[in-house]
Amino acid sequence: MGVSVNNSQDGRLSASSRYAPTAEPIAPTVAEFAHGLAFADLPVDVVENLRTRLLDTLGVSIAALDLDTSRAALTYVCGSGPAQAHAIGLSDPVPAAGAAFANGVLAHSLDYDDTHLPSVLHPSATLVPTVLAAAERFGADDAKAMAALAAGIEICIRLGMAGYDPDSGDSVFFRHGQHATSICGTVGGAVAAAVLAGLDPPGIASAVGLAASMASGVIEANRSGGTVKRIHCGWAAQSAIRAAELSRAGFTGPPTVIEGRFGLLQAFLRDDSRPQTVVDGLGRDWLTRDLFVKPYPANHFLHAVIDAADALRRAGLCPTDVAEIVVLAPGPVIRTIGEPLAVKRAPQTGYQAQFSGPYAVTVGLLGGGGLGAARVDFSDTRVQDPVRRDIMAKVTVVEDPECTRVYPHQFPAAVRARTVDGRELVERVMYTRGGPERPLSPDELHRKFRDNVDGRLDPEARDRIIAVVARMGQDDPTIPGLMDDVGRASVMPR
Template sequence: MSTLAEQLGDFATESAKNGVPDDVAASVQQRVLDVLGLCVAAHRLPTSAAAVAHVLDQGGHQQATAVGLTTKVTAAQAAFANGVLAHSLDYDDTHLPSVLHPSASVVPAALAAAEHVGATGEQVVRAIAVGLEVAVRLGMAGYDEQLGNSVFFEHGQHATSITGAMGSAVAASLLYGSDPVHALGLTASMASGVIEANRTGGTVKRLHCGLAAQAGVTAAQLVGRGFTGPPTVLEGRFGFFEAWLHGQFFPTAVTDGLGTAWSVPGIFFKPYPANHFTHTTVDAGRAFRERGVTPEQVASVVVGVAGATARTIGEPIEVKRAPETGYQAQFSGPFAFAAGLLGGGGLGTGLDDYTDALAQDAGRRALMAKVAVVADAECDAIYPFQFPAVVTLTTTAGDVLVEKVLTNRGGPARPLSDDELTTKFRDNVAGRLDDAAADAVRRAAADLRHAADVTTLLSPLSKEFRA
């Protein structure tokens, strides 16, 4: 009987040879545009400048494009740089209930490998589709329905970078012509990610998808040079699932419907540049604004969310009510409510609505001081298939108003249209790409399946972007 890695390898090679469903391919093209927009936008961050400078210091052959560099770098370093950029703003897509951000590693890995070898657009679309599917299925193998959470997260592990490295390796292997089973076998020794920074600070999380993409490309290249991995790398006694999940995994999540039931189109796009747990609270704030509620009329607000969500966006409440930086504001329930009520750019709130200045703004802090974040039973029953919010607002006149937002915008229940994704892309590249270059990237992504290679897609991004 085939091992899990061998079954994934058969799925990968079959999909690379015979193609993927049209809705899957269309979704991949949307995700490529989304990721590239995020890569441009992330150049505003000092950590991005540090990552790009690090890549330049490595030298090596000019093989692939790192967004924001005028000279090409090695494929592995391009994957690293673009993976860091794609994940740094917490604006990249999310799969639920595994709570993975798969595109931020798989897309950079596949684009770097594709550019290195001159792959066609159709080849890279198929590779990305397969890589995303592998990442999601490995993530879901660690999702415990009884627990209602990912076992990866219970162990302090960042499943995004761990399974993202594995998906990146499969995607890159298809483009390099390497054996995907061996690529999985190598990458299992390279995948990692610890999520403690979400609790107590640090910018290391921004590196995770870059390291995952780099690992995937490197593994595929090493397989091409003769390195091999164990076929039982996933379920073996000393394999991936034992090492990460202590043997507590669900193999049917890897194999059931493999090749027929695709997860890719159901991955949630992020409409707002903040932790995904905060998005329905932003929506509730926007709904109150549309009802005519002003900040001056707010006496108190109770944001009800799933208990697991409350720990991230509501604790400690004193910190969440007074974030010092825009990055901290991205993880604050009180700030999310204020951002929605006050309104912003992009698709409701944009990158310019999460700045250090706004985090410290006296008016916003006065509003945030009125917001409590609590666990809500109705939300607990839905989480983690959605990140719902039930928000109760009491006005200074004594009126009690309620807004329930039980599904996330950007997911299958409330999908973003192509026009909305274009708006997000334009917002992300504004001030860094001129209109002609932005249109060129958008058109190239929308028609990627028919492209001879990825040159037209990536060449407008080979320029220096100021912070």
């Protein structure tokens, strides 16, 4: 299926594969793949991976109910039309597109959702809300929902990889200031929603064609603030549902919408795209296996910074001993975690702190609530703490060639501290926790879920959700009951 590409030893696609034409239009190829995919076709490890995505996304979404933006999203969709699907935190169903929007906003708001490397995507924050809403809307069973989730996540990742530049080791989407997560998630979500809507391959292909005109996302908020990024995955999930519904109603899209002269990849990436990566090995080589679960509620570029600073703390470094700290990071991430430095040294909100290298050092040095980093560390109150402000003022962020070489297959970092008595201490973290090289254990995954829903769900509902997700795809339809449980999450006082 598609055209073969040259793979180098480290897993990167070689530059020689770039610009190669696809053997056939991509959208119909993707549609045939998704339409023919059954739960029984999925490798066992991919099924377990998907169940992890589902439980993790539900947990981080419930945890986000505290946010003003979450309340705004739920208010926006509440009472907006026919009762079709559940939004987390609302006991009464809302239109499917509204449920997908609200749940997508919740899933991405804490920056606690999963990441694919090296595409630097957060696929589940769009795909899980899309699939849950579409499954309720169209009455799909769990097995079909799991197959649709597998297809949607895989296509989302492959579109992101079409924008990965192996020469620079960077995402062309991000280089252009575009949010690859929401752009690729809209299309991958449309694939999943169209499958659950019962569309045939031409209908799925048209949903892809429609979704491409809805895909969007600008990431300036990562640099200078604003909460708009929180709506990106919600907007993508909503658009995915709409694309499936519009295709079902009879609207059509171009078969060459992905790779064509005026298609999605040319429009966003120009000639810096590799369209053949979308279909090469599709159904055989599951890129979904490369997803990372985040142990900390912050931008993924910061995780190794937190771990390195925490290691220095455990080795005996006290904040009062510090004269100067340098964060050594991959070149491409500095614009997100280190620029403008004055802003990164003085974030005004917990949300801004989620993208601050200096603040990540502070969290690590102060122990992160005993967990490395906890949600409370990224509260508006803690960000304003004078002790934390004093530490951040001593931190700079610079490029490290060794980290740049490894990026973006990992998000490494090092922290170098100079003490007031002249000592220099360095700690490097080259492999990020939560990925294939350093996976979180089942106990850690369940602990993260329990921490996220504590005070929002009663223990019986919490344990019921864990049990349902653990067998998702093997039972009679359980998604309506699952969503009824998470829909009631807001009734518990925190």
